[in-house]
Amino acid sequence: MTAPELNLDTITLQRDGHVLAIGLNRPEKRNSFTLAMLADLSRAYGLLESDDSLRAGVLFAHGDHFTAGLDLVDVGPAIVNGEVPFPEDGRDPWRLDGTWTKPVVAAAHGWCMTLGIELLLAADIRVAAAGTRFAQMEVRRGIYPFGGATIRLPQQTGWGNAMRWLLTGEEFDAEEAKRIGLIQEIAGDAADAQSTARGIAHTIADRAAPLGVKAVLASAHLARTDGDTVAIDRLRPEMTRLFGTADAAEGVQSFIERREARFQGS
Numbered sequence: 001m002t003a004p005e006l007n008l009d010t011i012t013l014q015r016d017g018h019v020l021a022i023g024l025n026r027p028e029k030r031n032s033f034t035l036a037m038l039a040d041l042s043r044a045y046g047l048l049e050s051d052d053s054l055r056a057g058v059l060f061a062h063g064d065h066f067t068a069g070l071d072l073v074d075v076g077p078a079i080v081n082g083e084v085p086f087p088e089d090g091r092d093p094w095r096l097d098g099t100w101t102k103p104v105v106a107a108a109h110g111w112c113m114t115l116g117i118e119l120l121l122a123a124d125i126r127v128a129a130a131g132t133r134f135a136q137m138e139v140r141r142g143i144y145p146f147g148g149a150t151i152r153l154p155q156q157t158g159w160g161n162a163m164r165w166l167l168t169g170e171e172f173d174a175e176e177a178k179r180i181g182l183i184q185e186i187a188g189d190a191a192d193a194q195s196t197a198r199g200i201a202h203t204i205a206d207r208a209a210p211l212g213v214k215a216v217l218a219s220a221h222l223a224r225t226d227g228d229t230v231a232i233d234r235l236r237p238e239m240t241r242l243f244g245t246a247d248a249a250e251g252v253q254s255f256i257e258r259r260e261a262r263f264q265g266s
Contacts, residue, residue, distance in 0.1 A: 006043055006044065006047055008040040008043060008044065009036065009040060010024070010025055010026045010034070010036060010037040010040045011023065011024065011025055011037070011040040011041055011043075011044050012025045012062065013044060013047070015054075016198070016202075017202070017205065017206065018053065018054060018055040018056065018205035018206065019054070019055070019056050019057070019058060019198065019201045019202055019205050020044075020047065020048050020051075020054045020056075020057045020058070021057075021058045021060065021198065022041070022044045022045075022048070022057055022058065022059050022060070023060055023061065023062050024037075024041075024059075024060070024061040024062065024066070024067055025061075025062045025063075026063075027061075027062050027063025027064065027065075028063075029068075029071065030063070030064070030065045030067065030068035030110075030111060031061050031062070031063060031065055031066065031067040031068065032067060032068040032069060032070065032071040033067065033069070033070050033071055033075065033115055034071045034074040034075065035074060035075055035078055035084070037071075038075070038084065038086070038093050039085075039086060039087050039090065041093040042086040042087055042090030042091055042092065042093045043087055043089055043090040045057075045090065045091040045092075045093060045095065046087075046089050046090040046091045048102050048104070049091055049100065049101065049102055050089075052265070054102060054205075055102065055204065055205035055210050055213065055265075056102060056103050056104070056105065056201040056202075056204045056205040056213075057102060057103070057104040057105070057201065058104070058105050058106075058107065058194070058197050058198050058201045059104055059105070059106040059107070059119065059123060059197075060106070060107040060193075060194045060197065061107075061108070061109070061110075063110075064109075064110045065109070065110030065111040065112075066108040066109055066110055066111060066112040066116045066132070067111070067112065067113065067115060067116040067119070068111050068113050068114075068116075069113040069114030069115045069116060069137075070114060070115050072141070079146075093119070093122075094118055094119070094122050094147040094148050095122035095123075095148075096122075096147075096148055099218070099221065100217065100221070101214045101217060101218070103124040103125070103201075103204055103213060103217060104122070104123040104124055104125075105123060105124065105125045105126075105127070105197040105198075105200045105201045105204075106119060106120050106123035106125070106126045106127070106197065107126075107127045107128070107129075107187075107190075107193040107194045107196065107197035108120060108126070108127070108128040108129070108132050108183070108193065109128065109129035109131070109132050109189070109190035109193055110129075110131070110132065110133070110190070111132075111133055112128070112132055112133065112134045113134070113135050113136075113137065114135070114136060114137060114138055114145065115147055116134075117134055117135075117136050117145075117149060117153075117182070118145060118147035118148050118149045118152075119147075120182060120183065121148055121149060121152040121153060121156065121182070122147075122148060122152070124217070125184055125197075125200055126182065126183040126184055126185075127183060127184065127185045127186075127187055127193045127196045127197045127200070128174045128177060128178075128183045128185075128186060128187070128193055129174070129186075129187055129188065129189050129190050129192065129193040130174055130186055130187065130188060130189070131174070131189070132173070132174045132177070132193075133171055133172075133173060134165075134171065134172050134173070134174075134176075134177055134182070135165075135169060135170065135171040135172070136149055136153075136165050136166050136169065137169035137170075137171075138169065139166070139167060139168075139169045140169040145166065149166065150166065153165075153166060153182075155224070156181055156182070157180040157181045157182060158180070158181075161180040161181075162180075174186050207260065207261075208263075209247040209248070209250075209251060209261070209263040209265075210247070210263060210265035211242060211245055211247050211265060211266075212242065212247070215238055215242060218238075219231055219234065219235065219238065222234060245266060246264060246266045247261075247263045247264065247265065247266060250262060250263060250264075251263070
């Protein structure tokens with residue numbers, strides 16, 4: 001099913017084959033997030049997940065910075081009241097609301113503050129420009145990260161690496177982000193980072209079997225949420241199911257014929 005197009009005020013959307021490029025677009029405010037911008041990103045992720053023609057997403061930013069984080073003047077009252085609602089056709093922009101089946105590759109540059117780090121952690125693969133500056137500075141504002149950093153950063157970078165930056169709120173650079181595993185690659189500048197991220201997304205969307213990609217994500221998420229034993233029990237049954245698909249047959253045939261596979265997602 002192909003979902004209808006969206007017209008969003010603070011997020012740009014560009015279809016590039018099976019890849020959806022999602023651009024943060026409030027550059028005059030360093031892409032700081034208002035409630036409206038959170039809702040727009042929510043709807044963009046909803047589109048990525050619901051549209052069967054899309055196989056991967058790229059999250060990037062327009063302007064000089066990835067994001068300065070939350071616009072607390074706008075978002076603060078809603079947080080105090082326990083209200084950060086998302087539209088019915090959207091998904092949690094922090095990607096904390098259950099199963100996600102489409103991989104997201106993120107490209108950061110300039111400032112990547114607070115919410116920005118959490119958006120990277122919510123993505124599956126992360127790239128940053130060489131001059132990117134990171135900070136999870138909520139503790140210096142009398143609050144703490146509530147978009148997943150307290151959970152994902154220790155999981156993905158190790159306890160000590162996570163606490164070094166979560167508890168101090170200090171700034172760190174792209175080399176440190178790569179050292180601890182927050183990002184996987186460092187690119188030259190913003191354009192290089194975005195190009196690298198798009199290249200990775202296209203490799204997934206254009207060359208990998210969609211059902212196989214979904215199975216990889218599902219298995220990895222299951223291990224993280226329910227434990228290794230539960231995920232191990234699903235390995236062989238899922239492999240049996242995949243072997244019965246048209247994509248698996250195409251994968252074998254392409255191997256025999258020494259050509260690129262043409263997967264249809266069925």
